[in-house]
Amino acid sequence: MLKVSVCSLGALLFLSFVQAHAAPLNLGSDAATIKSKSKSIEAEYARDIRMQHQSNAFEERPQQGALVIEQGNVEEEEAPVATAPTMHSVPQRSTSSDVIHSIPGAANTYYSGSNGYSYDTTLKMRAERKVGAGVAIGGTLGVAGFNMELNFEEADGVVAGFGTGPGYNTFQVAWKHAFDGDFLAPYTTVGYSRWYNSRGRSSDYENSDILDRVLTESEKKTGRFGTDFVNASAGLQYNQLNGEFAGLSFFGELTGMWEVKRSMILPNGSVGAIYYF
Known part of the structure; x- marks a missing residue:
């Protein structure tokens, strides 16, 4: 009698568990529903990955900005000692009367x-x-x-x-x-x-x-x-x-x-x- 009672109690507990989780798991769903659920899960996973990458990029951005500012400071410090560009006058075309010719065979x-x-x-x-x-x-x-x-x-x-x-x-x-x-x-x-x-x-x-x-x-x-x-x-x-x-x-x-x-x-x-x- 005790054995029957225990078996009955176990059966009731199993039925209660199945009934409680049958709706969320939707074990009776067809193949289309399962495929839709899997795509939804993949989309949520991909969104979570993108958000994680964006979060990592946002955390690294201040360090890169500080590096750029530091480089800018270095350039500003080096700017005063930079050599000014040399100005070259554009040569004008010489006329025939201004050209100096060396005389062959006559040094200097x-x-x-x-x-x-x-x-x-x-x-x-x-x-x-x-x-x-x-x-x-x-x-x-x-x-x-x-x-x-x-x-x-x-x-x-x-x-x-x-x-x-x-x-x-x-x-x-x-x-x-x-x-x-x-x-x-x-x-x-x-x-x-x-x-x-x-x-x-x-x-x-x-x-x-x-x-x-x-x-x-x-x-x-x-x-x-x-x-x-x-x-x-x-x-x-x-x-x-x-x-x-x-x-x-x-x-x-x-x-x-x-x-x-x-x-x-x-x-x-x-x-x-x-x-x-």
């Missing part, structure tokens, strides 16, 4: 259409411009004369010229050595000159202090003479090294003239100009 020599030639030193100019022509007043050529200069080397050349004076004519040949310089350059010459009159019957020689001192009485009477000099000079020459007048020079020199026949030394001097081309 340039030509500009607007400024002409340009040389660094006097010797550079003499090396490029071999021939010079000019005039002289006084000196070994008498009252006035014409000179030609031929530069064999940049520092050395030959000078030849002829001149005139009251009652006489002159010519000379000399060796010239130029020293280097910018615009002012010293130089020396050693050469030979001859003063002469082949026409005769003239007393104009009296206007020349040099001839009046070196001519003999016989030469003064006839008016015909020829006297020879060995000359040594030291001078200073100004040379225009750039611009349209490059090659133009002015000089002044002091000369000692040694008369060969009488062995007399006579001081003299001259000034003049010469152009090298």
Whole structure:
């Protein structure tokens, strides 16, 4: 009897449990209902996952923002010591008159259409411009004369010229050595000159202090003479090294003239100009 009672009580409890959970579990539902329930559960699970990711992202966002601010501070601190950008002017197209051309074979020599030639030193100019022509007043050529200069080397050349004076004519040949310089350059010459009159019957020689001192009485009477000099000079020459007048020079020199026949030394001097081309 007790056994039957226990079995009956167990059956009642089982029926009560089934009845209590039958509605929520809906064990009697069909396949469509079960599929719908499973999709609903999946959707809720996916929503929970998204919310969890959003929550994690929201928790990490302040740290990333702090990192950005910190980087910004570093950039602001480095900004004052940053080097300012260099401003470059846009090159303008040069016209044909402003372009500087180097001359082939002439070191340190340039030509500009607007400024002409340009040389660094006097010797550079003499090396490029071999021939010079000019005039002289006084000196070994008498009252006035014409000179030609031929530069064999940049520092050395030959000078030849002829001149005139009251009652006489002159010519000379000399060796010239130029020293280097910018615009002012010293130089020396050693050469030979001859003063002469082949026409005769003239007393104009009296206007020349040099001839009046070196001519003999016989030469003064006839008016015909020829006297020879060995000359040594030291001078200073100004040379225009750039611009349209490059090659133009002015000089002044002091000369000692040694008369060969009488062995007399006579001081003299001259000034003049010469152009090298």
